Amino acid sequence: MEVKKGKIYIIGAGPGDPELISVKGLNILKEADFVLYDFLSAPELLDHTKDSCEKICVGKKDGLHLKEQSETNRLLLDKASKDNIVVRLKGGDPFVFSRGSEEARYLRSAGINVEVIPGITSAFAAPASFGIPLTVKNEIQSVAVITGRKSDKDAEIEAPGCGTLVYLMAVANISNVVKALRKSGRKDEVPCAFIEKATRPETRITVATIGTIEEKVKKEKIKPPAILIVGNVVNKIDYED
Numbered sequence: 001m002e003v004k005k006g007k008i009y010i011i012g013a014g015p016g017d018p019e020l021i022s023v024k025g026l027n028i029l030k031e032a033d034f035v036l037y038d039f040l041s042a043p044e045l046l047d048h049t050k051d052s053c054e055k056i057c058v059g060k061k062d063g064l065h066l067k068e069q070s071e072t073n074r075l076l077l078d079k080a081s082k083d084n085i086v087v088r089l090k091g092g093d094p095f096v097f098s099r100g101s102e103e104a105r106y107l108r109s110a111g112i113n114v115e116v117i118p119g120i121t122s123a124f125a126a127p128a129s130f131g132i133p134l135t136v137k138n139e140i141q142s143v144a145v146i147t148g149r150k151s152d153k154d155a156e157i158e159a160p161g162c163g164t165l166v167y168l169m170a171v172a173n174i175s176n177v178v179k180a181l182r183k184s185g186r187k188d189e190v191p192c193a194f195i196e197k198a199t200r201p202e203t204r205i206t207v208a209t210i211g212t213i214e215e216k217v218k219k220e221k222i223k224p225p226a227i228l229i230v231g232n233v234v235n236k237i238d239y240e241d
């Protein structure tokens, strides 16, 4: 493929293991003059860039914004306008609970050529990495990916009527997630599991039920980034350490 100058590539870095980026994403990264990346991207990916490549972390962690979104947008625009190959590297898939689509819209409206390179979302990689299927033929036939945190703190968390629910950003707000699950009619015995740092060497799974998960979060000191999977798929776990 030809990597074009004056263009922005919004690339999904994958869930954490640096080898889980796409071949296309990696090939573009190797050509980049300028990379803006998030905290969640596997840091090792930056080792593939040219010596002359300028790299800036614009991520958000524990409520700390290294750059405001407007500043990130302006920076991307400025660098692409100067005929650079610009990469916006984002954890997981850049269009899943991420601001990739907003960035793409802003840049396109400013006349910049943008290409989106999909990534493997942590929502799907985390369960698969521990042998948990999200669907089971003729048994569990739907899955929803939901945010466990809303910008309006009083807004209700969603718990749609799907076979499997996958929550992102649910650790700090676990009590409201549990409330939403109970309100949806799910019983306390329904199994669930938190997977921390999926596909990284330090990954860990904690299996519980809706009734015990809040207590487990405290006892096991579960920390973000983590994915919560809710539903009978958790009983189908097929994992060897």
Ligand SMILES: C[S@@+](CC[C@H](N)C(=O)[O-])C[C@H]1O[C@@H](n2cnc3c(N)ncnc32)[C@H](O)[C@@H]1O
Binding pocket: 015, 016, 040, 090, 091, 092, 093, 094, 095, 096, 097, 098, 120, 121, 122, 123, 126, 167, 168, 169, 170, 195, 196, 197, 198, 199, 200, 224, 225, 226, 227
């Ligand atoms: C702002 S969202 C970004 C999601 C990302 N775009 C994706 O597709 O995976 C951040 C949340 O993704 C989840 N997450 C990202 N990477 C993870 C990982 N390696 N292990 C577990 N959860 C992860 C966590 O729930 C974290 O709080």
